[in-house]
Amino acid sequence: MEKSSKIYIAGHRGMVGSAIHRKLVQEGFTNLILKTSSELDLRNQAAVRAFFEAEKPEYIFLAAAKVGGIMANNIYRAEFLNDNLLIQNNVIDSAYRNGATKLMFLGSSCIYPKLAPQPLQEDALLTGLLEPTNEPYAIAKIAGIKMCEAYRSQYGSNFISVMPTNLYGPNDNYDLNNSHVLPAMIRKFHEAKEENKPFVELWGTGSPLREFLHADDLAAACYYLMLNYDEPGFLNVGVGSDVSIKSLAEMIKNVVGYEGEIHWNSDKPDGTPRKLMDVSKLHALGWKHSIDLEEGITMTYQDFLSKIETYAV
Template identity: 70%
Template sequence: MVGSAIVRKLEADGHETIITRTSSELDLRNQEAVASFFDTERPDYVFLAAAKVGGILANNIYRAEFLYDNLMIEANIIHSAYKSGVTKLLFLGSSCIYPKMAEQPLKEEYLLSGFLEPTNEPYAIAKIAGIKLCEAYRSQYGANFISAMPTNLYGPNDNYNLQGSHVLPALIRKFHEAKINDQPTVEVWGTGSPRREFLHADDLADACVYLMNSYDGEQFVNIGTGEDVTIRELAEMVQKAVGYEGELRWDSSKPDGTPRKLMDVSRLHAMGWKHTTDLGDGIERTYQDFLANEVLYVE
């Protein structure tokens, strides 16, 4: 989702020499393969958007994979980028790096100030390691490696697999299937009370290119909207966009995760960047994309 959004943005800006690989073409966990890729292609700028990602269920079940895969991906790419003399690299982390009970909104300086949310701790630890790798390569070698922490994302090419997706795409698929199958109710995890912030992938791509062009600081930067909704409100927005007229049933036996994750985006706003996609409009556009690509998304 993120990589394709960045490519769309770069192409829209007129960039023609864009080097990409799918996961089937290049295993980023393989140090030798990654080193060979950098030796051959010699990219000047790197957007490190690749990661193994998922929602609460996947994070909690595949804890070893989430830690190992993400550590290997970022370590291999960051080291090879340094060795091959990359001009600049942008590493993308996640809002889950912040402590579970951190003060809201989440400021960049809150990193490592408390305990992480247990359900996604392996993923968070891997992302924190990526931030620290960028800082260390900058400090020791003078590499211009920067980091950015996006909030929850959604948009074209999202993952709609109910065993591994995040909340918004999972809701789109659940409501869509309930609608076409005339199901009277849709079950939603948790109580609906946690608050979450959502950023469209195209807005994230715009912010990434903006930072690549204009930011060279050591401090990582939050990317978000600075606005949040409850999961219940989100579910109702998705229900409206899909046109499902049944009832929602909340399964409070399932985990809610972190009570709130709202990013403080004042640093990015002060640089001159702000998101442009309204959440309601973004959900409607995303559902239309889902309908157009349903055969691909639900396989």
């Protein structure tokens, strides 16, 4: 990529897309194409085709997606499957049709089987059953990976895929109805502190193990791979270590400064027992994360505080 290359970031206002945007601006790229969902509905094939024919972006970061936590994934199953399939199909196909130099598709660690051997290696894809609560989202993401592989195989398109682990950071979603575990905890502990609540109730047992990557680290990895990786197989992007949800809760509680107790509601689902990414391929290519979890949570809490009015806390 040249500094003047025409680059389209699909989903530039989301947590991942905005991090990629910040990284490219920081690196001196000046020809960035940014469209909000109201300006360009990526589910609309005709609109996406017209956009690509007019703009002809050379490089595409496909970070746009309908996302959410366990509750949202399980309730809005049709929307998660349909919307994500439409978004990625339209963008990937239009990139090919208009001669894009390179496209990066961003997936999710939920593509792996629920009980796949840990840490999760890239070749574990499609070797077992998915976690039922987020199966529609996972199937859509698997389809995106396979679409990039198929366009590479049939048309020679330089389309690559990366599978991030659990993400957090600036511009995360703190809505308790459809957010992921880390931002949801930040909001719950903050509200409990402000309202002097004696305890915070959290879902499950706290025993599942999760890996967390700061969005700015993901953006750095995406930038590095867009410059240095052109192979057919997708790559895991993570930190290579995990923590229990219980330990995460204690860490967030301390960062927020909440002094009450934590009550675990074991009647609620835990989700997948463990999701740790094998990042040996990524490390072998020369990239490693730089933001540790406590530092990242502290930065993310400050982001939440800056958006407090949005969430009416």
